[in-house]
Amino acid sequence: MEGNVNNDKKVAIVTGANGGVGYEVTQGLLKNGFHVVMACRNLEKTNQAKEQILAELPSSKLEVMAIDLSDFESVKAFAGEFKSKFDRLDILVNNAGVLFNTPKRNSADIEMQFATNHLGHFLLTSLLIKLMPDSENSRVVSLSSLAHKKSEIYFDDLNCELQTKWDAPYSQSKLACLMFADELQRKLQHAGKKIISISAHPGGTDSGLFEHMSPILMNILRYTFVPIFLHSTENAAKPILKAALDRNVNGGEYFGPTGLLEMKGTPGIAKRSKYSQREDVAAKLWDISEELTGSAFEVGSL
């Protein structure tokens, strides 16, 4: 492999590492000795975040690489660049996410939250999993949300044109992240691989995720709802770090905060909807994700 810059340290990628939960997860992985790649869209913001982290953790191996998860060509370009620099990947944290309150599509005319939160990560994982050593320390961590419980996968309406709730596309995308993680774990197990796939959600935290919401509503919530029900981004990152680092994780778990309404508290096993456990739906979602990203994801051939 050409131009590799790292062989001595374990390597992790965190998507959406420049703020919120991803920023905290990045720090957690650095403190555990990983060389971390911040896979981000807004490079100026990401370079600032990198400097901030390095000011606190100066001996860290940290770098920035560009990716726009809503754009499949950008995901492929990122994977190509990563492979030209690294010959291994130990942990992939599929963290980046968007929440919109108005309809948006990507350049392939796919609903933006489904494209970014699920399909971009599906494609990224398919392109990089071959770099993962066959060990239980090799992990794909996918970020879901409590919102997954409100949704189904609307196979006849993936762009959610017929859905009446404003947050239906976000909920569907986060359900897809959870079902992808489970299906990946089943496929890895079936293929006799030791690499594991785990999912986690951060509970509730006041992050950049809500930047598209009404500022007036957000200000009201910040004085009422937020202090009672939400926790800090540092605590919100804990279930994700547990999925990434805990030695007692076997694959297929779904972690989240176990306190008040599962919005905050100590990380542990999170509750899932019945629908999210449907293997027939997960298998169908996998096939459609391959079709929409134009990329075959053959776990058996790893």
Ligand SMILES: NC(=O)c1ccc[n+]([C@@H]2O[C@H](COP(=O)([O-])OP(=O)(O)OC[C@H]3O[C@@H](n4cnc5c(N)ncnc54)[C@H](OP(=O)(O)O)[C@@H]3O)[C@@H](O)[C@H]2O)c1
């Ligand atoms: N906050 C919560 O209460 C909550 C609850 C449940 C689940 N989650 C999940 O937790 C994860 C992290 O969210 P957060 O709360 O930390 O939100 P955040 O502060 O908004 O962080 C999201 C990150 O995703 C990045 N991103 C967005 N679109 C992207 C794209 N097309 N390509 C590459 N990166 C992109 C953002 O980068 P830019 O700077 O370029 O925008 C940002 O770094 C998400 O998956 C979210 O769904 C959050």
